[in-house]
Amino acid sequence: MSGPSDYQPSNPALQWIERRLPILGLVHSSFVVYPTPRNLNYWWTFGAILSFMLGMQILTGVILAMHYTPHADLAFKSVELIVRDVNYGWLLRNMHACGASMFFFAVYVHMLRGLYYGSYKEPREVLWILGVIIYLLMMATGFMGYVLPWGQMSFWGATVITNLFSAIPYFGESIVTLLWGGYSVGNPTLNRFFSLHYLLPFLIAGVVVLHVWALHVAGQNNPDGVEPKTEKDTVPFTPHATIKDGFGVACFLLLYAWFIFYMPNYLGDADNYIPANPGVTPPHIVPEWYYLPFYAILRSIPNKLAGVIAMFSAIIILCFLPWLDSARTRSSKYRPLAKQFFWIFVAVCILLGYLGAQPPEGIYVIAGRVLTVCYFAYFLIVLPLLSKIEKPRPVPNSISEAILAKTGGKSTPMVSTAIVLALSGALFAASVDKARAEEGGTKPPGNSWSFAGPFGKYDRGALQRGLKVYKEVCSNCHGLSLIAFRNLGDPGGPGYSAAQVAAFASEYKIKDGPNDQGEMFERPGRAADYFPSPFPNEQAARAANGGAAPPDLSLITKARSYGRGFPMFLIDFFSQYQEQGPDYVAAVLQGFEDKVPEGVTIPEGSYYNKYFPGHAIKMPKPLSDGQVTFDDGSPTTVAQYAKDVTTFLMWTAEPHMEARKRLGFQVFIFLIIFAFLMYFTKKKVWADSH
């Protein structure tokens, strides 16, 4: 995109097109012969990674929209049906949901890279501002996408974020009503968010085109911050940058696949597996990890309007960066003070992210205020001041000189170490918000589940015994509405044959109709029917159970969690420990005690449970030794029942887990080989250029 090209294709048909629409010349000049500084490091591949992720999000998003139903009553279920019934639906959904996190992770690296190497300085101001616009659009898109599954966090996140606009004086209330299309967040809100969530990515793609255009006019910045002067300073984009970017993408895919196949819920919130309930707010409303620093800034200001203004300013201030930092030296490599303050700023952002996930009380509020001041001080005081007082180190005359100097000089392992630390810090901040179920309850003990780990499989015997426990005990009060009888015969499940499934289903009475006379009737169940719920509606369930409706169990093992604390969640990232939900369910089933400990009062109609948050549970002790008989000689103890029924409920929550882990292993083998091939190809291509 850098002016007219003299490219002439040799094929006459292409020549014909080229004379009428010089698109090949455009591609040739922008992505083939385009001169790239030869000293770019791997932080520069994040531009390509981001383009790749945008394409991925649009592709998977368009496909998910083919199966998703944007309706307040159906959205939650339609997402679950995508995951359960659509071919590879679980894969596409994980790609999209984890993809959002990966996209933001990459954009943060990309932005920090720009900050470190001064990529916003003259003549790249417009390029930088376009980037900030993309980032804002991404935030809006990500927020609206998170609302679509219509779980508890979706609903309450939507409520809290849209209420930000109520801080606007005079018009606030009317603006919020306008955003909602009603008097509260509801079906119209969901519908418009779906529409906009589909639209915005294409706007992003449009601004990305402008961003790339501006980039190709100004030329790429580089780690030394000196403009290319001679041909010796650059290499052609293809194959050099293309192959290097390709290798970067391949490595990034490894991280992405780790989440898709092994940790799909690591960055998510268990509460979002509970369907939206306008009557109950979850104890902590926490946004997705990528908004946490701004959320912390919002909360640290005690005035509503001022908090909202501070939060938005924290982003908008990036637009003014080219003028706040007027130092002539671009790269922090040659700015000893700026370099130190940069890393302090990174730490401030990570700590703000951590605070955004903590309850707004006590020391957290004070720390939040201090860090908010630090955040703004970096832009408003430190950078302007440094431009005046800092003495930069001498900058090399040209890129080739910088490369020559580097070959003899020291490398910079320190920077990479710091980045790795920053990454783990980000993971840290991301996972602390999962501290949920533990409040007021004892932490459940860990278990060794057969389905844990990269090769985990369900124990068929446990699934079948668990089904028996569910059927004879739990099903008296709890529904299993997302499971059809046919699922019992699915691969990776309890492993019943079609005949066994039909026999099992026919023991149930299913309401059907209306018949030709217009009447509802009961008939024996078929494989395609779903487990009937014990109560006709929530009100009936509530009335029959002392005011607390027994939750549906289909997703219970994913809808419950507890904080593992530092440093366990970091270890969990590598060990893939994801079984907090099952741990909690199994613990609650065994946590009933007749003797209430001193100092705990249990209200009338509730029971003491060691692991239940607040200890007072409305469910009486459901299991006792010998209650359910097993044909396979397994012990008929509460511990065994709890373990089996939890295994069964893990399967109902994640019926395709075995397929997910199996495919994940294959994908990893491929990606590792591919990354190696890309690496060696890259080395060959660059062999002549170093």
Place this chain on the structure above:
Amino acid sequence: MTTASSADHPTRRDFLFVATGAAAAVGGAAALWPFISQMNPDASTIAAGAPIEVDLSPVAEGQDIKVFWRGKPIYISHRTKKQIDEARAVNVASLPDPQSDEARVKSGHDQWLVVIGICTHLGCIPIAHEGNYDGFFCPCHGSQYDSSGRIRQGPAPANLAVPPYTFVSDTKIQIG
């Protein structure tokens, strides 16, 4: 490009490029599959397409009913003696899609005609008991089917399809 100085190890370099390109192509093609496969009917749709049973006892002679199986209308006609005779009197060889009436019904249950009510021209639903052949008439482009559901006149190329079905008892069939 990069070919200029490859004289020292031309084969090794070429092999590496080909292997990398091939891996990318294979990976890309394999990654495409889930995106295509998701368009096929999902598991609940397939399960809902299981066989259905239909009770024939309320259908009097000369009447017909329409039931749905896999989202398709199925006509079940209780044919009169006259309709059966008409269907069997024609010269099979003269038909556009030659097929005898016997081949289109279950023997011993000759009065029951079970056909998928979708015109073989472009998919409209023909109207029963209309047209010149005492069978079905398609209002879209005027195809006419006889009392055996065979195409007799109009643009449709083939007879109305017979769905898979069996008689569970004398008055009950299972479709699918």
